[in-house]
Amino acid sequence: MISRNDPCWCGSGQKWKKCHYPQIPVLDALAKKYLMHYGILLKNLEQIEKIRRACEVTSAILDELCSAAKAGVTTQELDDLSRELHAKAKATPAPLGYGTPPYPKTICTSLNEVICHGIPNQRPLQEGDIMNIDASAIVDGYFGDSSRMVIIGETSEEKRRVVDVSLECLLRAIEVCKPGGRVCDIGKAIEDYATSQRCSVVNQFVGHGVGVAFHEAPEVPHHYNNLQIPFAPGMIFTIEPMINAGVREAIIDPHDKWTARTKDGKPTAQWEHTILITESGHEVLTRF
Ligand code: MF3
Numbered sequence: 001m002i003s004r005n006d007p008c009w010c011g012s013g014q015k016w017k018k019c020h021y022p023q024i025p026v027l028d029a030l031a032k033k034y035l036m037h038y039g040i041l042l043k044n045l046e047q048i049e050k051i052r053r054a055c056e057v058t059s060a061i062l063d064e065l066c067s068a069a070k071a072g073v074t075t076q077e078l079d080d081l082s083r084e085l086h087a088k089a090k091a092t093p094a095p096l097g098y099g100t101p102p103y104p105k106t107i108c109t110s111l112n113e114v115i116c117h118g119i120p121n122q123r124p125l126q127e128g129d130i131m132n133i134d135a136s137a138i139v140d141g142y143f144g145d146s147s148r149m150v151i152i153g154e155t156s157e158e159k160r161r162v163v164d165v166s167l168e169c170l171l172r173a174i175e176v177c178k179p180g181g182r183v184c185d186i187g188k189a190i191e192d193y194a195t196s197q198r199c200s201v202v203n204q205f206v207g208h209g210v211g212v213a214f215h216e217a218p219e220v221p222h223h224y225n226n227l228q229i230p231f232a233p234g235m236i237f238t239i240e241p242m243i244n245a246g247v248r249e250a251i252i253d254p255h256d257k258w259t260a261r262t263k264d265g266k267p268t269a270q271w272e273h274t275i276l277i278t279e280s281g282h283e284v285l286t287r288f
């Protein structure tokens with residue numbers, strides 16, 4: 001008889017217990033409650049291990065893409081590099097083909113007044129540009145999600161401010177992530193700080209549960225809200241504040257149906273991490 005440590009019957013080369021060993025669908029009481037009340041899947045240790053790996057691959061891909069982002073390089077060239085990097089890591093880029101209309105590229109490259117979902121194209125990066133690169137790798141069926149800003153050369157005080165403020169917003173939001181807190185604490189941490197720096201918080205896009213799918217419950221608003229969902233160990237979600245120098249409103253491009261720009265054309269910035277709630281606090285699964 002096959003035992004747990006034998007190679008799996010499917011020929012994967014992995015141990016049976018790591019591969020097709022039957023998963024007994026017994027959820028503990030808390031996990032049941034979260035699924036029933038909120039539609040939130042609390043992750044078990046095996047799932048956390050896989051999601052941690054997807055997050056590591058996502059971070060490594062972002063390392064390379066950020067290093068390659070220099071004046072003269074087109075965002076399409078970054079997308080080409082992203083395809084290669086995903087293939088090398090045996091990962092699938094989650095954005096490609098996602099949504100309606102199907103997202104056409106493997107990453108988002110959002111420049112200057114583009115809030116999010118900028119589509120790579122033939123425009124070369126220029127001195128003074130700020131750009132968000134957003135990558136989400138699927139590894140072995142599990143998802144990681146992260147984005148970072150890059151500054152091309154010297155930029156304006158206003159652009160530098162949104163880059164710095166959005167990072168500080170993310171870091172402050174991560175600090176409130178621990179059992180005892182609630183999802184609405186994230187929006188409070190972010191909007192309190194952003195407004196203190198004369199910036200606004202986009203409320204048309206939110207962070208999200210992630211891990212077994214690209215976008216899971218809960219929604220994680222970055223603005224003031226009243227979502228009283230208590231943080232529980234095993235919750236995995238993104239925080240990805242989009243912070244504007246001017247007004248908060250986003251306008252979605254009527255032609256490509258993706259590119260979201262600030263209504264007033266002023267600069268905007270975003271950083272994103274995937275966060276795990278632990279017994280004692282949190283673990284940032286993606287990294288800088
Ligand atoms: N981090 C972004 C999100 O969570 C990535 C969007 S990819 C796209 O929505 F395919 F939706 F554009």
Ligand code: CO
Nearest residue numbers: 145238240272
């Ligand atoms: Co995301």
